[in-house]
Amino acid sequence: MLEIRDLSVSIDGHAILTGLNLAIGPGEVHAIMGPNGAGKSTLSAVLAGREGYDIEGSVRFAGHDLLALEPEARAAAGVFLAFQYPTEIPGVGNAYFLRTSLNAIREANGEPPVDARSFLGSLRSHMEELEMDPSFSSRAVNAGFSGGEKKRNEILQMAMLEPTLAILDETDSGLDIDALRIVAAGIERLRSPERAFLVITHYPRLLDLVRPDVVHVLRGGRIERSGGAELAQQLEEHGYGPRPERQAVGS
Amino acid sequence: MSDAIREVIDREYEFGFEGTFESEVAPKGLSEEIVRFISARKQEPDWLLEWRLAAYRHFLTLEEPTWPNLEIPPIDYQDMHYWAAPKPKGPAPKSLDEVDPEVRAMFDKLGIPLSEQERLSGVAVDAIVDSVSVATTFKARLAEAGVIFCSFSEAVREHPDLVRPHLGSVVGPRDNFFAALNAAVFSDGSFCYVPAGVTCPMELSTYFRMNAADTGQFERTLIVAEEGATVSYLEGCTAPMRDENQLHAAVVELIARTDARIKYSTVQNWYPGDADGNGGIFNFVTKRGRCEGARSKISWTQVETGSAITWKYPSVVLQGDDSVGEFYSVAVTNAHQQADTGTKMIHIGRNTSSTIVSKGISAGRSQNAYRGLVKVLRGAHGARNHTQCDSLLIGDRCGAHTFPYLEVKNPTAQVEHEATTSRVGEDQLFYCRQRGIDEEEATAMIVNGFCRDVFDQLPMEFAVEAQALMRVSLEGSVG
Numbered sequence: 001m002l003e004i005r006d007l008s009v010s011i012d013g014h015a016i017l018t019g020l021n022l023a024i025g026p027g028e029v030h031a032i033m034g035p036n037g038a039g040k041s042t043l044s045a046v047l048a049g050r051e052g053y054d055i056e057g058s059v060r061f062a063g064h065d066l067l068a069l070e071p072e073a074r075a076a077a078g079v080f081l082a083f084q085y086p087t088e089i090p091g092v093g094n095a096y097f098l099r100t101s102l103n104a105i106r107e108a109n110g111e112p113p114v115d116a117r118s119f120l121g122s123l124r125s126h127m128e129e130l131e132m133d134p135s136f137s138s139r140a141v142n143a144g145f146s147g148g149e150k151k152r153n154e155i156l157q158m159a160m161l162e163p164t165l166a167i168l169d170e171t172d173s174g175l176d177i178d179a180l181r182i183v184a185a186g187i188e189r190l191r192s193p194e195r196a197f198l199v200i201t202h203y204p205r206l207l208d209l210v211r212p213d214v215v216h217v218l219r220g221g222r223i224e225r226s227g228g229a230e231l232a233q234q235l236e237e238h239g240y241g242p243r244p245e246r247q248a249v250g251s
Numbered sequence: 252m253s254d255a256i257r258e259v260i261d262r263e264y265e266f267g268f269e270g271t272f273e274s275e276v277a278p279k280g281l282s283e284e285i286v287r288f289i290s291a292r293k294q295e296p297d298w299l300l301e302w303r304l305a306a307y308r309h310f311l312t313l314e315e316p317t318w319p320n321l322e323i324p325p326i327d328y329q330d331m332h333y334w335a336a337p338k339p340k341g342p343a344p345k346s347l348d349e350v351d352p353e354v355r356a357m358f359d360k361l362g363i364p365l366s367e368q369e370r371l372s373g374v375a376v377d378a379i380v381d382s383v384s385v386a387t388t389f390k391a392r393l394a395e396a397g398v399i400f401c402s403f404s405e406a407v408r409e410h411p412d413l414v415r416p417h418l419g420s421v422v423g424p425r426d427n428f429f430a431a432l433n434a435a436v437f438s439d440g441s442f443c444y445v446p447a448g449v450t451c452p453m454e455l456s457t458y459f460r461m462n463a464a465d466t467g468q469f470e471r472t473l474i475v476a477e478e479g480a481t482v483s484y485l486e487g488c489t490a491p492m493r494d495e496n497q498l499h500a501a502v503v504e505l506i507a508r509t510d511a512r513i514k515y516s517t518v519q520n521w522y523p524g525d526a527d528g529n530g531g532i533f534n535f536v537t538k539r540g541r542c543e544g545a546r547s548k549i550s551w552t553q554v555e556t557g558s559a560i561t562w563k564y565p566s567v568v569l570q571g572d573d574s575v576g577e578f579y580s581v582a583v584t585n586a587h588q589q590a591d592t593g594t595k596m597i598h599i600g601r602n603t604s605s606t607i608v609s610k611g612i613s614a615g616r617s618q619n620a621y622r623g624l625v626k627v628l629r630g631a632h633g634a635r636n637h638t639q640c641d642s643l644l645i646g647d648r649c650g651a652h653t654f655p656y657l658e659v660k661n662p663t664a665q666v667e668h669e670a671t672t673s674r675v676g677e678d679q680l681f682y683c684r685q686r687g688i689d690e691e692e693a694t695a696m697i698v699n700g701f702c703r704d705v706f707d708q709l710p711m712e713f714a715v716e717a718q719a720l721m722r723v724s725l726e727g728s729v730g
Contacts, residue, residue: 048681048685049684049685050681051677051681070684070689071681071684071685072684072685072687072688072689072690074685075684075685075686075687076687080685081685083682083685086682087676087678087679087681087682088679089679089682089683089696089697089700090700090701091699091700091701091702091703091704092696092697092699092700092703097686097696100688100692100696101683101686101687101688102687104686104687104688104689104692105686105687108687140700141700157686161686161687
């Protein structure tokens with residue numbers, strides 16, 4: 001479903017990713033861990049289409065040359081990014097925003113707009129599952145939200161938009177234990193044979209709640225090691241280990 | 252820049268066509284003869300001619316204001332017409348059905364059908380083309396409620412006793428350069444009188460259309476709400492696209508007696524000039540309301556998207572005790588537009604309160620200034636003001652400026668001023684695009700969200716129009 005080949009990314013001549021390879025199949029949950037500054041968030045931003053990067057390599061996603069698509073076209077193709085720092089949009093109501101988003105994606109896929117009643121019904125039930133206050137739907141997007149509310153809102157959007165590839169960028173950071181449990185349950189509910197997850201995190205505690213199929217260690221600009229769920233536990237106990245000697249780009 | 256954005260940049264001003272009817276114009280130039288010509292053309296009484304002439308003589312002693320944060324090219328006051336009107340094709344129309352079909356066709360094209368039966372929105376319209384009112388709808392139904400709504404010229408003829416004592420009583424003919432010019436040469440406008448205890452049964456509106464070339468538009472609007480009366484009034488404006496600038500210098504006076512309420516909403520969409528800053532309307536307008544009686548309320552809401560240059564400060568004089576003044580404004584500038592707009596709240600009575608919410612949006616190479624005065628006089632015990640002044644920048648070649656003035660003479664007054672400046676961020680746009688919403692749509696959404704406090708004040712049908720207008724105004728501003 002997602003196939004990243006030899007992905008190298010730099011900003012202003014500063015290399016961040018250097019030949020990263022990664023393949024994720026439908027229904028799989030992959031976790032990416034790694035020390036600060038390893039390029040985890042850069043990877044998610046590049047996959048979602050943020051501008052400002054020099055990119056080499058290829059990314060195929062569900063038959064698309066992902067890197068050739070505008071961000072909104074990637075969203076329409078089924079890529080969803082739960083932001084590490086969701087942006088505030090004052091004056092724009094959450095429900096309005098979500099419906100605009102959902103309809104934009106539906107339109108791009110040749111589907112009719114969602115009808116108001118079923119939209120609200122589904123919004124309400126997802127909000128209940130995420131233990132969100134009903135007033136939340138009329139509040140402005142992320143404006144004045146606590147860190148935990150913002151993260152929950154990202155999961156709500158994910159649940160409503162039903163992406164085929166969900167990238168979660170440090171969704172667990174800044175969450176207390178209750179919020180983490182709610183968010184993790186939200187992710188678990190969305191697990192399905194058609195949907196793939198790329199979970200970027202610093203901490204193994206999320207991976208206790210959302211069991212990954214594969215854990216990767218991103219370091220030195222590429223995937224340093226990969227393993228099963230047990231790898232996360234090893235990292236928790238032993239750390240990332242001494243930094244390997246950096247290899248030349250393209251070697 | 253994406254092709255989609257390029258496409259909308261090149262898109263033309265939607266209302267830039269020219270009506271096909273013939274116009275009758277006065278010779279170019281400003282003189283006592285022209286003032287007399289206008290007055291005679293309108294068959295005015297002597298008192299009004301004298302009033303105009305006094306204003307004209309005073310005007311000759313004045314200089315254009317230089318304090319606004321605007322670069323105004325020199326205006327040759329002798330090189331324009333001060334009177335233009337669609338040429339009548341016979342006797343004056345006695346009913347709407349007799350209005351020149353070509354004039355009607357123009358209003359149809361503008362989306363303002365004049366036939367009353369076509370009006371589903373229940374809004375009465377006074378339609379003004381250049382110097383004259385061509386039609387006023389729903390007059391009969393308003394008359395049943397005792398409301399007088401007609402062109403200014405008709406009011407002078409039919410209701411001189413209501414016009415004369417109020418004319419110039421809020422914005423005097425000596426008030427400022429443009430107000431003096433207006434007093435001398437004003438052509439038409441709307442008059443509205445709501446008797447005591449009456450709530451006007453429908454929204455009133457005036458639609459201004461400048462059509463003739465090289466012509467200034469100088470309309471005057473006067474609204475009087477008697478004790479306990481309520482009225483909501485809307486104003487809209489457009490003009491054809493022309494390479495030269497055209498001057499619009501209007502005056503609006505509002506009078507609210509005890510317990511009266513006047514809500515005045517404007518959606519201003521005069522031609523803003525082309526992408527290089529050629530042409531466009533100079534919109535130099537003086538608007539002021541007097542809360543004369545206790546507990547009266549005057550509320551200005553404006554959405555200013557058009558005009559090459561806007562100079563406009565809808566104000567409220569809070570004379571009655573417990574009276575309330577409000578100013579809600581959205582001013583959008585794009586390309587080479589300039590705006591210097593805001594309000595004055597003059598607190599005179601006790602426990603008077605005022606609210607100012609100003610949202611300035613600057614894009615392209617435009618300059619957008621908020622200028623506001625809050626003045627609390629010595630006797631205005633317990634006066635309160637809250638000012639919220641927010642600026643939003645789109646791109647990095649535009650400017651936003653804030654000029655707040657506070658003059659507080661009463662120690663019990665509470666005056667608050669909050670100001671913010673923000674930018675439509677890459678982060679916000681990327682967030683929206685990641686959710687499938689394209690850049691154009693996302694910008695419109697972010698800007699509309701920014702303006703929400705003001706749009707919430709507009710009557711429903713206008714709020715929708717304002718949001719659509721905002722989108723058109725900002726098209727081509729991103730990328």
